[in-house]
Amino acid sequence: MPELRGVGIGLGVAQGPVARMAAPLPPPPDERSTRSVEEETARVREAVSAVARELEERGEKAGGKAQDVLEAQAMMAEDPTLEQEVDDRIAKGKTSEFAVYDAFASFREQLTALGGYLGERAADLDDVAQRVIARLRGLPAPGVPDPGHPFVLVAKDLAPADTALLDLEKVLALVTTEGGPTSHTAILAREKAIVAVVGVADAAGLEEGETVIVDAAAGVVVTEPTDDELARAKNRADSRAAAASAPITPGALRDGTEIPLLVNLGNAEGAAEAVALGAEGVGLFRTEFLFLSSSQAPTVEQQRAVYEKLLAAFAGKKVVVRVLDAGADKPLPFLNDAHEENPALGLRGLRALRASEDILREQLTALAEADAATRAAGKGADLWVMAPMVATVEETEYFTKIAREYGVKTAGVMVEVPSSALLADRILAVADFASIGTNDLTQYTMAADRLLGSVATFQDPWHPAVLRLVREVGEAGRAHGKPVGICGEAAADPMLAVVLVGLGATSLSMAPTALADVRATLLQYTLGEARAIAEAALAANDAASARAAAQAAASTSSTAAEAAATREKETEQ
Template structure:
């Protein structure tokens, strides 16, 4: 790498070369002019601005689909939260001008969400964009739109809000580079779903000026300003070959020498069901059931759950569907459960641990009853796994409970380092394991997965994380039980080959990533994958592992 080259985290594979166009900053908050003469009128104006922002997000969501629609719909709920208006009212009462009252209220909730960690912290960064949009509406100023230089460009920004990312036109935008963000940020999720090469957590990109030609590799995270023309031609030729391989990608996952690797999709909501089912995959490797429980005042009934699960099983008739039981509690609080007060929610009563409480035990029993009833009506091959399992005893107890409900194949998520270290014992009591690399990474490196400042520690290429994957995969080989990966790591084609080289038997990913992973695997023998895995394990840092494997 030359001195002028930059590195970030590649979150959406592919390569592109085009001039830079930067996203303009939002309107600045004007100086505080002091108390409003009529605080009631000021509060009404603030409420109207909040509603205008929410309505705009609703309209954007209605024009979108898949994860984009789900993210925008979730964002639209935030400006309508009555607690936000209450904080604005309090700030107005303290003598703030309306723009500063709005900024102060958003700052309060941003801090609260960051402190909560996990699922709630995922929404914290979005509050900055909502604040900016609300203040812009209040002042009658336009929010800066996406640049349109009249040619294809690489979009560079400090960070991208979902509303901006959703508006991207792949015919105009060649790639994305952000100075902030992380591998599980909304920018990463949406770029991957749109098939746009993307690099996040690249602070050096702040120096890129409009019009600078850059070469972007969304797989390795490499950004090359003013690249040599010959290098650009070689990279774009390789990208054209990759695109051709994607177009021809069909059928079950196989290495070049015929080693089978099951390719599955992750499913997080009913809104994504039709698109996920249409993908040429072997089923669902991670069916997140939280969407049935969150953002409602009462628990879903057994009948409601049977209906929802049945829709998924029908859509994947004859294919495998791995259902993850409710991953809630602490950082994903349920209004109908008393979670108590936890100082560190990420290490609290969440996932299978919720079943230690009376209310949580009842929720799990109802859920297993519903999954079993729905499975009995359909031909999908239904597997069930529990989140946040830490000990062999927890894995065995969950498997026993599943079998008591008539569910024959019961497994565990491995997202706690203790479960990976003792994977052979964990597998003694259940039928399979699935590695959730997002949480396993944050617990292994002691880095909150939503903290962009720690993005390099959250890189799924971190060798320490891959060491734990290797341990779990080896335990699966010895027990002759499947061990898959269902975290974001499985969506990276090169890293997918490394995971296969470590011994995982299945990969579950965003539906948009299946073709790319299948195509990459088809070009590598199992021995190639093992060699790539060895290169990654010998590295000291995630960025070093990625570059070593890319050069292999």
């Protein structure tokens, strides 16, 4: 059976005809305009304004995180610096189309060089430029096709404007030729529970209309499937849907070992959905949204109102709040907006907060007041607070001390850089818990910018080097009797979740839609089996081999468990 291999997102399987994303518009020719400067300028203004309004409208329809992304794109389209760059080119006699193409490309290179948060925004510039040029040419905006029937979408990758409004009644699955497990498309697939296989280089050869099976659990796209293969895939999909509607139980292994399944949230609005999907608490509450859209830090009162809403929504459950993770990669005028040559290695996270300690103290004040208020109202949660980007024991001591000044009972650190993983035994002698951010830990371990497509293949948390560091933290947690959570994208990968538990993770936090798959997968293995599967992955030399070794070990464990269950039934009879 012909198979195209990539990285599967989740455990889903789907089948249907291929519909390909339209190819990008070709670059406009560099030629002199036959129009006046005034005419070309007016054309650009109209096109940019129309595109910006369309992006805003799409955002209003999408809501939530997608709206924030699309509104940011609309602002980007009308950025005064970009407008001046386009005007300069038109003044030199260039056409509107070429002026937009050249100016946006130049600006994109500048942002890409900055890396971090701004580097991530640079990728969105391509989509904005394409939409403006299409408007100038009188062509439909590039985007998701609409063949009039459900389809498997095949694309190089997806832009935020396209992903925000995907019709999930029509898009059966996603297949991309680029991207990795932490790419924008992969994150979207997890958030919306879309069957997806990313990084399938050979998918460029798939033909429009041909039927394929997209098997995320195996990380393959099956071409030319037989009737039997199609029937088996449908049965698997039906079984998975039935399992998802089964009663929700706490996260646990087959032997009863408890593994609480928590959620990552960026705002309090997502709490209700998370609870409905079985979240046992919050493993990572990102507080950046309170700060990133402001020209000045939010007041204690503004922060407290949000924290109270969050804690009340998870009354009686654990809620882990990360203090502001910003700095040079997410420049804030009131924190640190100084240019840095390599912002990913600069003044970010706890380093930035120490340089502006009043912001940290105000945030801790707001959290303490929200905790007290919700407890007084009988709606209190178990509040844990952690610091981002902790690299040393001294930083751990600093944060835990200042947190305790404000009455924080459980103060921990995020393990995102190799130094903190290697010093985990000493760090956990001070901190109450550790939470491993696998996205950044992978980035720094592999020296591969998590937002840079050219090194996406290195950005894989399955790599044994990353898994070894996770084991260091897990062993330190066991030695000190301290909890070790996982709050990066890795926890949403069901088989990797088993490996992480085998390495010592005591809780897993993920996007709400990933909870069902991870819960079902954990129930298939005992703690001893999880440790054996983890050891198999650790013995590999690269990420792909680690993934394959874990799957092979898991298959052996499942077969042995089935045989034991059969023998038990025979004995009972």
